[in-house]
Amino acid sequence: MAEGKIIKALSGFYYVLSDGQVYQCRGRGVFRKRKVTPLVGDYVSFQAENEQEGYILDVFERKNELVRPPIANIDQAILVFSAVEPDFSPGLLDRFLVLIEAKNIRPIIVVSKMDLVDDETKPRIEQYIRDYRQVGYDVLEVSVKTRAGVDVLLPYLEGKVSVFAGQSGVGKSSLLNALRPGLQLKTGDISHHLGRGKHTTRHVEFIEIGGGFVADTPGFSALEFDEIELEQLPLCFPEFVARSADCKFRGCTHTAEPKCAVKEALASGDIPSYRYEHYVSFIEEIKERKPRY
Ligand SMILES: Nc1nc2c(ncn2[C@@H]2O[C@H](COP(=O)(O)OP(=O)(O)O)[C@@H](O)[C@H]2O)c(=O)[nH]1
Ligand SMILES: [Mg+2]
Ligand SMILES: [Zn+2]
Numbered sequence: 291m292a293e294g295k296i297i298k299a300l301s302g303f304y305y306v307l308s309d310g311q312v313y314q315c316r317g318r319g320v321f322r323k324r325k326v327t328p329l330v331g332d333y334v335s336f337q338a339e340n341e342q343e344g345y346i347l348d349v350f351e352r353k354n355e356l357v358r359p360p361i362a363n364i365d366q367a368i369l370v371f372s373a374v375e376p377d378f379s380p381g382l383l384d385r386f387l388v389l390i391e392a393k394n395i396r397p398i399i400v401v402s403k404m405d406l407v408d409d410e411t412k413p414r415i416e417q418y419i420r421d422y423r424q425v426g427y428d429v430l431e432v433s434v435k436t437r438a439g440v441d442v443l444l445p446y447l448e449g450k451v452s453v454f455a456g457q458s459g460v461g462k463s464s465l466l467n468a469l470r471p472g473l474q475l476k477t478g479d480i481s482h483h484l485g486r487g488k489h490t491t492r493h494v495e496f497i498e499i500g501g502g503f504v505a506d507t508p509g510f511s512a513l514e515f516d517e518i519e520l521e522q523l524p525l526c527f528p529e530f531v532a533r534s535a536d537c538k539f540r541g542c543t544h545t546a547e548p549k550c551a552v553k554e555a556l557a558s559g560d561i562p563s564y565r566y567e568h569y570v571s572f573i574e575e576i577k578e579r580k581p582r583y
Pocket of ligand 1: 402403404405406432433434435436456457458459460461462463464465476477478
């Protein structure tokens, strides 16, 4: 019996990397009774039948998993948000950040297309970058066109499983191509016009970049926001967490309670108003959500 990591799933086969060797495995045995479907990123035990084939015996416990793309044990999410074309969207960024924080995935923010920032837009973008750094996030300014920042991002990937996420057109594929020359992912494509229902093939594969693994299916969906519970939300804003010990009430939701350290920081400008406004709008959204069954 051996152990390894699933790096690709295709047509009912799982490709398990173990000691530098890849085994094409079928699922069989114990884990089927547990009703666990193996995912790319899973650590598994398997029985090798020969040098290339085997079958999976068990799937080890996951630290997290994503639905879209279906992968497990993600270390970090590279959130690609263009400075312009499309315009930088803190609303969408905060939504992704909440999602990622809730899954205990480390976010790294990439502000892409920095070469397109003109003098008029620059102060606004720089302010956003300062704000998110203030929260404690790593924010990288990148341009695939000038290659600025590309080599800063590369070492972040080493030894990690990463997913790239962000709106269509922000430059995710271009960035992956720049990180790994020869990759030749299609860029500027119109695949999003097909709508997500059309993406029926469940082919997921890790690409090796910079000594780490990157999921080849870019992005996960902001739709997974549906899984966030009300009680989790304040914990997904690191700058709120850092201040909540100074709130008068334990379990303060930073809304109607008096003597709230978060609202004090908001009033003094230490927390930017848009972050707090997004927090409040997410509360409303979760409250209005239909119960799930
Ligand atoms: N000027 C400029 N254009 C970029 C940059 N990165 C990507 N693009 C362009 O933005 C468009 C969308 O890029 P793509 O990588 O397909 O975005 P994706 O949908 O996020 O994968 C393409 O036309 C790219 O050439 C950049 O750093 N600077
Ligand atoms: Mg793309
Ligand atoms: Zn509070």
